[in-house]
Every structure is written in C-alpha cells, then in structure tokens.
Amino acid sequence: MRLHNALLMSVLFATACGPEAEPVPDETGTQAGALSSASITFWEGNFCGGDQVGSYPYNTAATIIPNSSGSGWSNDEARSMKLFQVPVGTVIRVYNSASGSHGDDWAEIVVNQYAEQLCVTSFEVTGTPNPYYSLSYCDKGGLDGKVSQVRAQPYGFVGSDCN
Numbered sequence: 001m002r003l004h005n006a007l008l009m010s011v012l013f014a015t016a017c018g019p020e021a022e023p024v025p026d027e028t029g030t031q032a033g034a035l036s037s038a039s040i041t042f043w044e045g046n047f048c049g050g051d052q053v054g055s056y057p058y059n060t061a062a063t064i065i066p067n068s069s070g071s072g073w074s075n076d077e078a079r080s081m082k083l084f085q086v087p088v089g090t091v092i093r094v095y096n097s098a099s100g101s102h103g104d105d106w107a108e109i110v111v112n113q114y115a116e117q118l119c120v121t122s123f124e125v126t127g128t129p130n131p132y133y134s135l136s137y138c139d140k141g142g143l144d145g146k147v148s149q150v151r152a153q154p155y156g157f158v159g160s161d162c163n
Contacts (some may be wrong), residue, residue, distance in 0.1 A: 038085040040065075040092070040152065042078035046144065048119040053077040058086060062153035067098065078147040083118040086111050091156055094123050096140070098148040102159065105143035108136045110156075123147065138162035 038058040044050035054073025056065050067075045078094070088111055096105040107123040113132045123143045126135055137143065139162075151157070 038083075038087065040086065040150070041082045041084070042073055042147070043080045043082065044077050046079050047121045048080050048082045058090070058152055060087060060090070060154045063151065064100070065150040065152070067148045067150070075148055076146050079144040080122055081120045083111065083120070085116060086118070087154065088112065088114050090152060090154055092150065092152045093157060094143065094147045095149040096143055096146045100149045100151060102138065103140070105140045105146065106138050107143055108157065110134045136162070
C-alpha cells in the first residue's frame with residue numbers, strides 16, 4: 001500500500017508541476033500559452049520594454065495596421081515589437097510614413113523560425129545573426145519611435161528594395 005501511495009503522490013506531483021502547469025508570464029506580464037491566436041504587440045522602448053503602445057491580432061491574411069486616431073495605438077511611439085505565435089514565413093513591414101511610402105524609413109521583418117514569443121528589439125538593427133527572424137532596414141533618418149503604419153502578410157512584398 002505504501003508503494004502505491006508513493007507512486008500516486010509522484011504522479012500527482014509531476015502532473016501539478018510538470019510541463020502541463022499554468023503558463024508563466026514573461027517579463028511584460030503576457031502569458032503566451034494563454035493566447036488563442038497570433039498577435040503583434042508594439043513597445044515604447046527597445047528590447048520590448050517600456051509601455052505597450054499597441055496590440056493587434058494577426059490571422060495570416062494580408063493586414064494593414066494604420067497608426068491613426070482610433071486605431072488603438074500611439075503614433076510615433078513604437079521602438080520594438082513582440083510577436084506571439086506568428087507563423088514562419090510571415091513578412092512584416094513597419095513604416096515611418098502613414099501611407100506606407102518607401103520615400104521615408106521602413107523596415108522588413110521576416111519570421112524564419114517559429115517561437116511562442118519573439119521580440120524584435122529594434123527596427124533599425126540589421127546584420128545581427130538571428131535564427132528566428134531577419135530584418136532589413138531602409139534608413140532615411142531613423143525609424144525607432146517613428147512608426148506610423150505596419151503591414152503584415154504570409155508572403156513577400158513586391159518592391160523590396162531600399163531605393
């Protein structure tokens with residue numbers, strides 16, 4: 001009987017404390033395991049720090065996220081973004097221009113490897129090897145803290161050059 005009780009207690013402990021336990025919040029307080037679908041969040045500071053200045057669900061359809069009055073996020077505030085459950089192959093562009101013009105700063109982020117949560121630490125950092133995403137930045141004077149439009153889609157954009 002003692003062996004049976006010891007075995008039962010071990011199973012109960014492993015179940016309560018094992019991988020099936022409640023999701024643990026990350027440093028921003030968001031529980032990735034609690035999300036039901038992919039989402040993109042924008043942050044006031046680099047490295048997904050400071051205040052969250054916007055959040056949008058992403059359903060893998062081509063999406064334009066305007067940064068205008070009533071859109072749910074503050075214009076010219078985002079310096080980084082965090083992706084939750086965003087599929088591999090998703091391409092995201094962030095623009096300084098409210099119309100998405102290539103005449104001003106913009107950056108393209110491509111998700112290369114799936115992660116429950118992924119922080120794009122800055123829209124201006126390129127060339128740093130990262131297995132999870134690649135970033136191309138088209139510099140016309142600074143993009144961090146100046147984002148006015150975001151586009152996301154499950155395929156590449158036409159017109160990918162920094163001209």
